[in-house]
Amino acid sequence: GAGVSQSPSNKVTEKGKDVELRCDPISGHTALYWYRQSLGQGLEFLIYFQGNSAPDKSGLPSDRFSAERTGGSVSTLTIQRTQQEDSAVYLCASSLGPHYTDTQYFGPGTRLTVL
Amino acid sequence: RKEVEQDPGPFNVPEGATVAFNCTYSNSASQSFFWYRQDCRKEPKLLMSVYSSGNEDGRFTAQLNRASQYISLLIRDSKLSDSATYLCVVNANTGNQFYFGTGTSLTVIP
Numbered sequence: 001g002a003g004v005s006q007s008p009s010n011k012v013t014e015k016g017k018d019v020e021l022r023c024d025p026i027s028g029h030t031a032l033y034w035y036r037q038s039l040g041q042g043l044e045f046l047i048y049f050q051g052n053s054a055p056d057k058s059g060l061p062s063d064r065f066s067a068e069r070t071g072g073s074v075s076t077l078t079i080q081r082t083q084q085e086d087s088a089v090y091l092c093a094s095s096l097g098p099h100y101t102d103t104q105y106f107g108p109g110t111r112l113t114v115l
Numbered sequence: 116r117k118e119v120e121q122d123p124g125p126f127n128v129p130e131g132a133t134v135a136f137n138c139t140y141s142n143s144a145s146q147s148f149f150w151y152r153q154d155c156r157k158e159p160k161l162l163m164s165v166y167s168s169g170n171e172d173g174r175f176t177a178q179l180n181r182a183s184q185y186i187s188l189l190i191r192d193s194k195l196s197d198s199a200t201y202l203c204v205v206n207a208n209t210g211n212q213f214y215f216g217t218g219t220s221l222t223v224i225p
Contacts (some may be wrong), residue, residue, distance in 0.1 A: 003212070021167050031211065033211075036217075040217070041217060042202070042216055042217035042218060043159070043202070043215035043216070044118075044214075044215075045212055045213060048211045048212065050211070056211060056212055058212070059212070089175045091159075093159060098211060100205075101147045101164070103148075103149075103161050103164075104161070104213070105161075106158035106160065107158060108157070108158050109158055113121075
């Protein structure tokens, strides 16, 4: 079946512009996660959704970052006034439910480059 | 202190060798543990969950040592296709925040 999809696969933007990254989770998966991975770094947790609610936003690095999820499905991560340090691969993952043993399935990521 | 720490390697081993990776975690109340595999410029994929009693999946064996707060991954009879970065993942006991290590790089040499 279809896995997690993300768009765009690559995004190049100028410093100061806003960007929107999209994630389509696996159908039926109620939990959705956003991470970012900088070159040579581990995955950094950004935000977690259960349904449309985000009980844990603690990983968002600044108020320039926001995310929403609608209809318990698609999620959008928005970065306002992008900075060069925002350059990274942004990965989305979904899991069947909220239990911490549920396997996360990752999308291919969006590679963001801020010039 | 980082939540999860791994030796970044790289580990370069010949085909057929046995190789082991360790990972330490800082939160003694962590509940779940995983090993993920990430190929170059690809997304992470679950390799195996790690259970308290230890578990094996073919050539791969995972162990958990709660007293010392580390998990390990053993790969026997290494194949060229095992070349990848192996990520240690730990779930905090506070819910759904997962902590990823920076990964251990493995290259299996013909």
